[in-house]
Amino acid sequence: MNLDRPETRKRLAGETRPVIEAQSVSLTFQTADGPVHALKDVNLTINEGDFVSFIGPSGCGKTTFLRSIAALETATGGQLSVNGMSPDQARLSRAYGYVFQAPGLYPWRTISGNISLPLEIMGFDKADRRARIERVLELVDLDGFGGKYPWQLSGGMQQRASIARALAFDADILLMDEPFGALDEIVRDKLNEALLDLWRKTGKTIGFVTHSIPEAVYLSTKIVVMSPRPGRITNIIESPLPPERPLEIRDTPEFIALAHEVREGLREGHGDG
Numbered sequence: 001m002n003l004d005r006p007e008t009r010k011r012l013a014g015e016t017r018p019v020i021e022a023q024s025v026s027l028t029f030q031t032a033d034g035p036v037h038a039l040k041d042v043n044l045t046i047n048e049g050d051f052v053s054f055i056g057p058s059g060c061g062k063t064t065f066l067r068s069i070a071a072l073e074t075a076t077g078g079q080l081s082v083n084g085m086s087p088d089q090a091r092l093s094r095a096y097g098y099v100f101q102a103p104g105l106y107p108w109r110t111i112s113g114n115i116s117l118p119l120e121i122m123g124f125d126k127a128d129r130r131a132r133i134e135r136v137l138e139l140v141d142l143d144g145f146g147g148k149y150p151w152q153l154s155g156g157m158q159q160r161a162s163i164a165r166a167l168a169f170d171a172d173i174l175l176m177d178e179p180f181g182a183l184d185e186i187v188r189d190k191l192n193e194a195l196l197d198l199w200r201k202t203g204k205t206i207g208f209v210t211h212s213i214p215e216a217v218y219l220s221t222k223i224v225v226m227s228p229r230p231g232r233i234t235n236i237i238e239s240p241l242p243p244e245r246p247l248e249i250r251d252t253p254e255f256i257a258l259a260h261e262v263r264e265g266l267r268e269g270h271g272d273g
């Protein structure tokens with residue numbers, strides 16, 4: 001573990017500041033079939049440098065919560081703040097990068113061209129764009145692939161490119177909505193390792209939606225278990241695992257016990273536990 005990294009030191013000393021704060025957040029969608037309570041009374045603090053996973057059955061509001069943080073949805077009740085600002089203000093201050101479930105790369109642009117696009121829209125000059133593209137391609141282990149087109153890359157590589165695109169303007173917060181859900185297990189393992197490495201290197205605060213218990217346990221400092229109808233948090237589990245996590249950690253008693261705790265939490269939330 002790199003104790004020299006300020007975020008690691010601060011997190012271990014409990015000195016980190018809150019980055020995302022939700023107080024009694026609710027979100028009700030009005031639909032033709034009546035109101036859908038996607039989120040009800042959600043209370044959560046995400047601190048600087050936390051890796052927080054959201055896990056729960058389909059429809060429990062994981063995506064809605066992540067989208068609310070990113071100002072892609074608006075909470076209908078309660079308070080939600082990002083870096084002390086409203087989600088809208090935080091979006092304007094480019095507080096976060098967002099990674100969607102599908103890579104969503106433009107096929108007519110090269111990988112570098114895809115990463116460059118948001119930077120162009122934000123007005124970064126050419127030399128700065130080039131330096132940033134090079135840096136993020138290296139971070140996601142795609143150096144040398146900038147000139148390729150998306151269709152020349154595997155699914156896992158495309159998803160890494162979409163992570164690079166979200167990292168390029170160097171926001172402190174990374175929001176990821178089930179980014180590895182469509183990938184096979186071996187590729188997923190590799191990307192989990194790479195993401196953890198990137199998190200340790202950069203000290204970013206990460207919000208991550210997943211359906212996979214091992215993925216949540218492997219990656220997170222905090223696991224948020226959610227339950228549907230209405231969408232709510234039923235359990236927040238702090239991980240006792242160290243930040244340095246080789247894949248083999250999944251065979252240790254600590255990991256297995258934590259996975260068991262998450263599974264029990266999911267079962268209780270489902271009402272059949």
Ligand SMILES: Nc1ncnc2c1ncn2[C@@H]1O[C@H](COP(=O)(O)OP(=O)(O)OP(=O)(O)O)[C@@H](O)[C@H]1O
Nearest residue numbers: 029031036038057058059060061062063064065231
């Ligand atoms: N734009 C919308 N209009 C109406 N209802 C919506 C809308 N978006 C989401 N919902 C509903 O809100 C609830 C929560 O949806 P959400 O997508 O956040 O769940 P989720 O936990 O991310 O599910 P999944 O794991 O299947 O992605 C669901 O009942 C869903 O049908």
